[in-house]
Amino acid sequence: MLISAPKIHTDLLWDLTILFSGLGILFFAFVFIFRNRLSAKRSKVSHQKKILAPIISNFLFYETDSTKEENYEYIKLKIEIRDLLKSPFSRLVLTEILLDLQKDLSGDSRNRLYKLYQDLELHLDAFKKLKSWRWELVSKGILELAQMRVLVAYGFIKKFINDKRGVVRKQAQIATVTLKHEGIAYFLDTTRYGISEWQQLKLLDVLRNFEDFSPPRFKAWLTSKNRDVVLFALRLIKHYNQNDANKSMIELVKHRNDQIKSEAIQCIKDFGVFEALYTLKSVFRNSKVDIKLQILDTISSLGKEEDLEFLQTIVNKESNFLVKSKAISTINAIAPETFIPTEGIDKNIATKNFENNVEDNSTQLSEVMNNNELNKDDGLPASDHEEDTLDIQDHLDPEFEDEIIFDLCFMEELDDILTEFNELDKEVDYLPLNFLPLVSEEEELKSNTDPKTDENSDVERKEILKEESFKEELEAILDKIKTHNTDNVVEGEKDSDLEFLPFVVETNVEEKSEDLVETDNENILAIEVNEEEVIQEEGIANLHKKFLEVDCLPKQELESSDTIAQKSMDWMAYVNESQGSGNNPQSTALDESARYDNSAGDDNKDDNSIPAFYGFSIFQELFRTCDTESKLILLDEILAVGDEKEVHFLKTLLDDRNKKVSAKAELILKELQNLLTPEMPDETTMEQITTNAQGVENPYSNEEEVNVISSLNKSSEGFTDIKEENMMPLEYCFLDDSTSEHDNYQKHLFELDFELMDTALEVIKTGLQLDETEKEENDKEEDIIFGSLLRNLILLPKKLKEKFNG
Amino acid sequence: MVKKNLLLAEDDELLASLLDYRLQKGGYNVHLAKDGRDVKEYLKTATPDIIVSDIMMPYFSGIELIDYVRNQLNSKIPIIIISSAGNEENVLSAFELGANDFISKPVSPSELLVRVGRELNKK
Numbered sequence: 001m002l003i004s005a006p007k008i009h010t011d012l013l014w015d016l017t018i019l020f021s022g023l024g025i026l027f028f029a030f031v032f033i034f035r036n037r038l039s040a041k042r043s044k045v046s047h048q049k050k051i052l053a054p055i056i057s058n059f060l061f062y063e064t065d066s067t068k069e070e071n072y073e074y075i076k077l078k079i080e081i082r083d084l085l086k087s088p089f090s091r092l093v094l095t096e097i098l099l100d101l102q103k104d105l106s107g108d109s110r111n112r113l114y115k116l117y118q119d120l121e122l123h124l125d126a127f128k129k130l131k132s133w134r135w136e137l138v139s140k141g142i143l144e145l146a147q148m149r150v151l152v153a154y155g156f157i158k159k160f161i162n163d164k165r166g167v168v169r170k171q172a173q174i175a176t177v178t179l180k181h182e183g184i185a186y187f188l189d190t191t192r193y194g195i196s197e198w199q200q201l202k203l204l205d206v207l208r209n210f211e212d213f214s215p216p217r218f219k220a221w222l223t224s225k226n227r228d229v230v231l232f233a234l235r236l237i238k239h240y241n242q243n244d245a246n247k248s249m250i251e252l253v254k255h256r257n258d259q260i261k262s263e264a265i266q267c268i269k270d271f272g273v274f275e276a277l278y279t280l281k282s283v284f285r286n287s288k289v290d291i292k293l294q295i296l297d298t299i300s301s302l303g304k305e306e307d308l309e310f311l312q313t314i315v316n317k318e319s320n321f322l323v324k325s326k327a328i329s330t331i332n333a334i335a336p337e338t339f340i341p342t343e344g345i346d347k348n349i350a351t352k353n354f355e356n357n358v359e360d361n362s363t364q365l366s367e368v369m370n371n372n373e374l375n376k377d378d379g380l381p382a383s384d385h386e387e388d389t390l391d392i393q394d395h396l397d398p399e400f401e402d403e404i405i406f407d408l409c410f411m412e413e414l415d416d417i418l419t420e421f422n423e424l425d426k427e428v429d430y431l432p433l434n435f436l437p438l439v440s441e442e443e444e445l446k447s448n449t450d451p452k453t454d455e456n457s458d459v460e461r462k463e464i465l466k467e468e469s470f471k472e473e474l475e476a477i478l479d480k481i482k483t484h485n486t487d488n489v490v491e492g493e494k495d496s497d498l499e500f501l502p503f504v505v506e507t508n509v510e511e512k513s514e515d516l517v518e519t520d521n522e523n524i525l526a527i528e529v530n531e532e533e534v535i536q537e538e539g540i541a542n543l544h545k546k547f548l549e550v551d552c553l554p555k556q557e558l559e560s561s562d563t564i565a566q567k568s569m570d571w572m573a574y575v576n577e578s579q580g581s582g583n584n585p586q587s588t589a590l591d592e593s594a595r596y597d598n599s600a601g602d603d604n605k606d607d608n609s610i611p612a613f614y615g616f617s618i619f620q621e622l623f624r625t626c627d628t629e630s631k632l633i634l635l636d637e638i639l640a641v642g643d644e645k646e647v648h649f650l651k652t653l654l655d656d657r658n659k660k661v662s663a664k665a666e667l668i669l670k671e672l673q674n675l676l677t678p679e680m681p682d683e684t685t686m687e688q689i690t691t692n693a694q695g696v697e698n699p700y701s702n703e704e705e706v707n708v709i710s711s712l713n714k715s716s717e718g719f720t721d722i723k724e725e726n727m728m729p730l731e732y733c734f735l736d737d738s739t740s741e742h743d744n745y746q747k748h749l750f751e752l753d754f755e756l757m758d759t760a761l762e763v764i765k766t767g768l769q770l771d772e773t774e775k776e777e778n779d780k781e782e783d784i785i786f787g788s789l790l791r792n793l794i795l796l797p798k799k800l801k802e803k804f805n806g
Numbered sequence: 807m808v809k810k811n812l813l814l815a816e817d818d819e820l821l822a823s824l825l826d827y828r829l830q831k832g833g834y835n836v837h838l839a840k841d842g843r844d845v846k847e848y849l850k851t852a853t854p855d856i857i858v859s860d861i862m863m864p865y866f867s868g869i870e871l872i873d874y875v876r877n878q879l880n881s882k883i884p885i886i887i888i889s890s891a892g893n894e895e896n897v898l899s900a901f902e903l904g905a906n907d908f909i910s911k912p913v914s915p916s917e918l919l920v921r922v923g924r925e926l927n928k929k
Contacts, residue, residue: 053820057827061915097820104821107914109828 048093055081056097060112085120095122095144102147114149123150130156135165142168146175154179162192170199177206181213188221188229195228203232204239219245227257234263243271250276253283261291269298277302281310289320296326300333308334617642617649621787631661635668642672807833810926813848815839815859815871816888821913825858828915829922842866846874854883856926858918861889861896869899876904884925888913 055077062074084090098117102110117123126148129141142160145153157179160172173191176183184207195203207213221233222245234252237245252264253276261283268276280295287295296314299307311334314327328339619634619642626634635653638646650672653665812834816822822838829836837854839845842865848854857875861868868887875881887900887908897908906925909918 049820053823054827057824060824061828061831100820101824104818104912105824105914106912107916109824109915110912 117148138168139171142171142175146178185216215240222248246273250279253279265294292323293326296330300330303334617645635664639668809835810855811835813837813854813857815845817863832919856884858886872903
C-alpha cells in the first residue's frame with residue numbers, strides 16, 4: 001500500500017504568512033513610533049529646559065536692588081513664563097526643572113526655588129494629583145509637595161497617614177514629618193499601622209536634618225497602644241537622650257514584646273537607671289536568652305556587690321552556657337578576679353614565688369641547657385626534660401617568655417638530633433658526615449677542632465644568654481655537630497692520601513664514652529683522643545705515601561697523592577651535586593661509595609678494633625626489600641656483574657633461611673669465586689704479609705711497610721689486570737657515561753686507588769689476625785650499621801633544615 | 807575693571823546654567839564645558855584664571871583634569887572641585903593632586919562665588 005503525502009492547503013499557508021508578516025510589521029511600526037515619540041518628547045523637554053533654565057536662573061538670582069535693565073528683563077521674563085505656563089507640558093517641564101534643581105542647590109538659592117515654585121502656582125498641579133485615584137500619582141503629588149516645602153499642603157497630606165495604600169501612607173508619614181516640626185507628634189499620635197524599621201530610619205533621618213528642631217518629649221508615646229510607636233518612641237528617647245522617663249522604661253522592661261523589652265533595657269543601661277535593677281532581676285528568670293544576656297550586661301555596668309548573690313545563683317543554676325558565662329563575666333566586672341581561669345590549667349605545676357627566684361632568665365636557661373646535657377649524658381628519660389622545662393617556664397619573665405619557650409622547644413629538638421648522633425657514636429666512633437662538601441671550610445673547621453675554643457664556648461654559653469642566648473646555643477650545638485664532623489674531615493685533610501681508605505668501625509667507643517662520663521672532662525679527653533688519632537693516622541699516611549712511591553706506574557704519568565685525593569673530592573662534589581639536583585637513581589650507590597672513600601680519613605684509633613671490611617655490595621640493600629624470586633634474579637645478576645664484594649655478601653647469604661636463596665647463593669658464590677680466583681692475590685702472599693706484620697710491634701714501621709707495599713704491588717697488578725675487563729668497581733659502573741670524557745689512563749688511576757685501598761685494608765686486617773668468623777660477624781654488623789647510618793645520613797640534612805626552619 | 811576668566815566644567819546642564827548665570831552676575835567671564843573633552847580643548851587654546859570643575863564628568867574626570875593641568879600643562883591655575891556628598895576619597899585625591907578648594911553638592915551658588923573670589927585673591 002502506497003503512503004501518500006498529506007495534502008497541504010497552500011492557500012492557508014499563504015494566509016498565515018500574510019497574517020504573521022502583518023503582525024511583524026505592526027510590531028516594528030509600534031516600536032518605531034513609540035521610540036520616536038519618546039525621543040521627540042525627550043528632545044522637546046531638553047529644548048524646553050534650555051529655554052526655561054535661564055528664566056529660572058534670572059528669577060532665582062533677581063535682586064530688588066538691580067539695575068533698571070535687570071528689572072526690565074525680569075518683568076519681561078515673568079510675562080514670558082506666564083505665557084509658557086499656560087501649556088501643561090511647559091508646566092510639567094518647569095516642575096521637573098525645579099525638582100531637579102532643588103537637589104543640587106542649597107542655602108538661599110533653594111529657598112528662592114521653593115518660593116518660585118509656589119509663585120508659579122505649580123503646587124496646584126501637585127494638589128490635583130492628591131485627588132487622583134491612582135496611588136502612584138497620589139504618592140508623586142505628596143512627594144512633590146514635601147520636596148518643595150509647600151506648607152499649606154500639610155493639612156491635606158496628613159490625612160493620608162493611615163491610608164490603606166502602603167506606599168501612599170509611608171509617603172504621607174514622611175511628608176507630614178518633613179513639612180512641619182509638629183508633624184512627628186501628629187504622626188505618633190494618629191498612626192494606627194505598624195512602622196517598619198526602614199520607615200523609622202527614614203523618619204529619624206528627616207528629624208536629624210531639621211534645623212532648629214526641638215523634639216517633643218517622646219515619653220508621651222510610651223503609653224501608646226501601637227507597639228511600633230512605643231518602640232520608635234524609645235529609640236527617639238535614646239537618640240535625643242530624654243532621660244525623664246525612667247519609670248516608664250522600667251515598666252517597659254516587663255513588656256511582653258521582647259523588642260520593646262530589649263530597647264527599654266538598653267535605655268536603662270545608657271541612662272544609668274539604678275532603680276531598674278530590681279525589676280531587671282525579677283524579669284530575668286522568665287526572659288529569653290537574648291534578654292537575659294542584655295540584663296546581665298546592664299547589671300555589669302549598673303550592679304553593685306549586693307547583686308553578686310543574684311549573679312552567683314545564676315552561675316549555679318543556669319544551664320545555658322552563654323548566660324552562665326555572661327553571669328561570671330558580670331561578677332568579675334562588679335568584683336574583679338572573683339572567678340579565675342580553671343580550664344586547661346595544669347594543677348600539678350608547683351608555683352614558686354617568682355620574686356625569690358629573681359635570677360636572671362639567662363641563668364635559668366643555661367641551667368636548663370646544662371640539665372639537658374646532663375640528662376642526655378645520664379640517659380634520663382624525655383619526661384624529665386619536659387618537667388624541667390615546665391618548672392622553669394613558671395619562673396620565666398613574661399617579657400621573654402615566648403622567646404624562651406620557643407628556644408626551649410627548639411633546643412629540645414636539637415637535643416634529639418644530638419642524641420641520635422650520640423647513639424650513632426656509640427656504635428661508630430665518628431659521625432660520618434664526610435659526604436658534605438667541607439673542603440672549602442678548611443680554616444673554619446681547623447679552628448673548630450681546637451678543643452680550647454670549644455671549652456671557651458661552653459663557658460661563654462653559661463654566661464651569655466637573654467636575647468642572644470638562643471643564637472649562641474644554636475651555634476654551640478652546631479659547633480658540636482661540626483666538631484664531630486671536622487674531627488673526621490680535618491684528619492682526612494691532614495692525611496688526604498688516605499681519603500680513599502674504607503669506612504672502619506671502632507668497637508671500643510662505648511668504653512671510651514664511659515670513661516668520658518666518669519672523668520667528667522670531655523674536652524680534655526677529646527684532645528687526647530684526637531692526638532691519638534692523629535698519631536695513628538700519620539702512620540697510615542706514611543704507609544700510603546711510601547706505597548705510592550713504589551707504585552708500579554711511572555712517576556711522570558702518575559698523579560700525586562694530593563691530586564688523587566682532590567679527584568676523590570671532585571667525585572664527592574659530583575655526588576653532592578647529583579644528590580641535590582634531583583632524584584638520581586644511582587645517587588645512593590654513588591653516595592655510598594663517596595662516603596666509603598672519605599671515611600678513609602677517619603681511620604681507627606684502636607688497631608685491634610678494626611673489623612673486616614670488603615666493601616659494600618649494592619645488592620645487599622636490594623636484598624633487604626625484595627621477595628624470593630627477585631632475590632634469585634639478583635643472584636644471577638651478581639654472577640654477571642659481581643666482584644669480591646659480592647663474594648662476601650654471598651657468603652652471608654649461605655645462612656639464609658630461604659633454602660632456595662642459600663642454595664643458589666652457594667652456587668653463584670662458587671662460580672663467582674672461579675671467575676675471580678685467577679686474579680685474586682695469592683694466599684701465600686697474604687700470609688707472608690700477615691707474618692711480617694706480626695713480627696713487629698708497630699705494623700707501620702718503615703721496614704715492614706716496604707715489605708707490605710712490595711707485596712701489595714703484586715696484588716695490585718693482579719687487580720689492575722682484572723679491572724682491565726671491567727675497568728671499574730661495581731659501584732662506579734654507572735659512572736661510565738659521566739666519566740667517558742676521562743681517558744683510560746685516568747680511569748686506570750682512579751680504579752687503581754680504590755683497589756689498592758681494599759688490598760691495603762686486607763693487609764691491615766690480616767696484620768690484626770682476625771679470624772674468618774669474626775670477619776663475618778663484623779661484616780654483618782657493619783652492614784646493619786651502614787644501612788641505618790646511610791638512611792640517617794640521607795635524612796640528616798633534611799631534618800636539620802626542617803628543625804632550623806622551625 | 808577686567809573680568810576674570812572662569813572655566814566651569816559641569817555635566818548637569820541645569821546646574822551649569824544656574825551657576826553660569828550666578829558667576830556671570832558675580833563678575834566673571836564664564837566658559838562652560840559640559841565634559842572633560844571640552845575642558846581639554848579649551849585649555850589648549852586659552853588659559854583661564856580659575857577652573858571650577860565637577861569631579862564626576864564623562865570622558866575626563868575632575869581628578870584627571872587636575873592631573874592634566876598640574877602635571878602636563880604645569881600650570882598653577884586655581885582649581886575648585888565640586889563633589890557630591892560622601893565622596894571624600896575623591897576629594898582627598900583631588901587635594902593630593904593639587905586642587906585648591908572644594909565645594910560639595912547641593913551647591914550654594916553664593917558660597918561658590920565667595921570661594922572663587924577668595925582663590926583669585928590668593929593668586
